[in-house]
Amino acid sequence: MQTSYRSSARILLPVRPWFIACSLAAALLLNLLPTAPWPGLPDWLALVLIFWSVREPRRVGMGLAFLCGIAMDVADAGLLGQHALAYVLAVYGGGSLSRRILWFPLAQQALHVLPLLLLVPLVQIAVRTVAGGEFPGIGYLLGPLLATVLWPVLTFVLLLPQHQSVDHDANRPL
């Protein structure tokens, strides 16, 4: 568990590994939804990977990011390694910035995460440009902005299981 600016207000439980796995699987499923007609949707898998790499840099590392990226490449019919490279770089950034990011309030955390989220499509654009593609339009870069706005919501949702107390008290909510 990482220290955060809220750690004085609320002590979080340690994260359960199966919850990380489930959240990553859910993000992968969200990415696989047939949403090709709407290019502005965020890359959910990148968002969740960066979240866990910031929160739990010792559990979610570049190996996991690489595997997730390869899965996305196969599912997306892209070049093998294009998502993998982008996710590995983003997770490295998240892991090395995690001690700094978590001291800020949520809105400022989101601003810190925005460059990491932008890195994912930018790396892919670079790879595809080298491979002979053309710029797909500015809509491709809208996803990270939306993902940044979703950062506080995501933090709340993904930390919910860690908010529960160890001793169950019927009279206390959560």
Add this chain to the structure above:
Amino acid sequence: MENQPPPFFKRGPAPLALLSFYVALSVALLVVDARLQALEVLRQALSLFTQPLQQLAHLPAHSIASAGDYFVSLTHLREENARLQQARMEKATTVLRTQQLEAENERLRKLLGVKERQHARGQVAQILYTARDPYTRRIVIDRGQQDQVVAGLPVIDDAGVVGQVTRVFPFVAEVTLITDKEQAVPVQIVRTGQRSVVFGLGNGQLELRFLPANADVQNGDELVTSGLDGIFLPGFPVARVVHVERDTSYSFARIFCMPLAGVENFSEVMVLEQRPPVALPAEIAQPGREAKALKSASVRKKRPRRE
């Protein structure tokens, strides 16, 4: 569950070392995949894991679509039925005559000693989804190795040519659309009989290249497959010319076309059967030539350089 203190020394390789390892691995994969196309087996193996996930992800969309179909109003269906009946009656004369014409054509060709035209046969496939990656103009259909689909087969819909199967997985196959930047289709202009090759532009349009600036091409000209590639049967509609740019300072005209098939819509398509290879004269026939032609049908982009 208790909180363990982090171990002081066992932390694995340094992050930077790990980063360079994974980056090197990704770049190696990218180069091998883009340049050598040697990772199809790995892709097929990985698709066995991602395919069930994809089906799971498409379940809600499919069920919503089918629920929508279920609640389509009766009047709507009646209207559609009437419209289809009318269309069928209108087409009936042509269809009836076509059969007779085909028989006659066959007989005449026999008389002339020309090889008979091949009939188009194939299997209907459902489009599952479009790739999310904006760089790849590909669709995925629900027929794969199990249904004897092989890479290189042409794919059409009710209006014209959609594309060509480029990757086959056990239960699905990827179809590269004719609008993809690396896809080329040999065509013929119906009005003039001029043959050329049409290339995808990557933005939903096609371009007819290497025609001289004074070529006889007009807006509205229809392009059909010429069949010279040995893959597509001749005569399938491909595109219609929408814009011709003639600039006398360049030797080639720039001719833009729109595909006739509903290339980027969700619907059903037909995967045609493999065309039997045309026997080449003995002096130019080389072993393995057909298979090679079928495999690498996507021609590398060669654009006339503009100074």
